[in-house]
Amino acid sequence: MEISEILIYWYQEHKRELPWRNTDDPYLIWISEVILQQTRVAQGLDYFLRFTARFPNIRSLAEAEEDEVLKYWQGLGYYTRARNLRAAARSVMEHFAGHFPSDYRNVRSLRGIGEYTAAAIVSFAWNQPYAVVDGNVFRLLARLFAVDTPIDTARGKKEIGSLATALMNPSKSGLHNQAAMEFGALHCVPSNPDCLHCPLGNKCLGYASGSPQSYPVKRHKTKIRLRYFHYLHIVCRGETWLHRRQGKDIWTGLYEFPLIETSAPADFIALQTNETFRDFFAEAGEINVSVVLPDVKHILSHQQLHASFYRIEIERPAKALESYLRIPDEDLDGYAFPRLIRIYLDKERQLSGSNSY
Ligand code: SF4
Structure with a gap:
């Protein structure tokens, strides 16, 4: 045959x-x-x-x-x-x-x-x-x-x-x-x-x-790029901030929290010295931070992401947040997020005991 x-x-x-x-x-x-x-x-x-x-x-x-x-x-x-x-x-x-x-x-x-x-x-x-x-x-x-x-x-x-x-x-x-x-x-x-x-x-x-x-024989081993993402889930009186990813990077068109990306691992103490971080919280009054997910590894085809999520309650929003979308918490579920952020939201929902956004 x-x-x-x-x-x-x-x-x-x-x-x-x-x-x-x-x-x-x-x-x-x-x-x-x-x-x-x-x-x-x-x-x-x-x-x-x-x-x-x-x-x-x-x-x-x-x-x-x-x-x-x-x-x-x-x-x-x-x-x-x-x-x-x-x-x-x-x-x-x-x-x-x-x-x-x-x-x-x-x-x-x-x-x-x-x-x-x-x-x-x-x-x-x-x-x-x-x-x-x-x-x-x-x-x-x-x-x-x-x-x-x-x-x-x-x-x-x-x-x-x-x-x-x-x-x-x-x-x-x-x-x-x-x-x-x-x-x-x-x-x-x-x-x-x-x-x-x-x-x-x-x-x-x-x-x-x-x-x-x-077999099959391969010539190149794919190079993996390491990236360090620090997501700030900023909350103020039942609202939070998002933005839509643009450009040629991963997840174009999807939504995410304010993000600080660093070229090496950084803990929360190191993050607080970051200029963008300071701008977000300069006029925020008292802030209350909880780490919901520290260092989640997320593998994409040519990238390995290490992401930390901080939930940060603030008294009032700073000017630096004006370019972000301000979303009522209960509307969050209507937005398309990358799976990594969906994992965080599920975890955060479990911890807070709430069933939906
Ligand atoms: S390599 Fe694949 S095609 Fe060849 S004998 Fe083994 S299972 Fe069959």
Whole structure:
């Protein structure tokens, strides 16, 4: 049997039943693929169901406010992807009369849709012969063919892309792609792949080499940037202060408390010598500080955040807070926060014994 046939046979026996597998609606396939790029299936499923219940089609997503879309994305991270989804939906309404385009180049022209997502959409929805190469397929092919070229190089990517295309049965591209992705996700897993019981065992050069886990080969180790965040949850007579993150940094468009970022760890005593801190509290009268969460580690793809949260009650707000939004405590829940801040708010709510904001 050919590799593609073996994968499809295996898939039909072992695949997980997931809502986006029982549809050829390109909109639902698109949403599921973008969600699954950043989370595991178990967690992604909840997000998918909630997101598509609120935005069941292109029109509903295109007409939604950005804040609401971000709220439904809250906790998934990579918020640019949520903004891109909405922008692409608007573009489908404007340029394709609300119908998801079936032409690969038109799909690729939509904001945030790269080669991988476009191939998934056109092959799953219309069985067009485009090979999908996600992380699971990369690993599978690098092992099957013992590819020594590092996969984080242009040459390595091209090599795997050509193998993926050559391996695919073009008349069953949708099924083949789903099978290869699922096989990589469930069987040819990153650590301890079950080579002994693998239906591809007698065709796998990685297995034959004696160390399948040494594939795929990588050239660069990603550098992790350490950052130290000190959040000030400033409270005055039932109100607090927020701002919306802007620019090209993480969490653009989400809300957060006044933040002081330092280049090295800093405790509260050191923080009080910070100029921004002093400006916030210069005219605040008596202040009452409690540390709700000291040094929470939060891992993002290329960054490790160390965050501390201080709840600080003040008598009156200083001028330095004027550029922030002043929010009644009970309205806080309506804002889209990064997951890190949501963790803090849950903890703070537990400690204060209140059920909601
Ligand atoms: S033999 Fe092992 S490394 Fe090769 S495809 Fe199967 S599980 Fe993956």
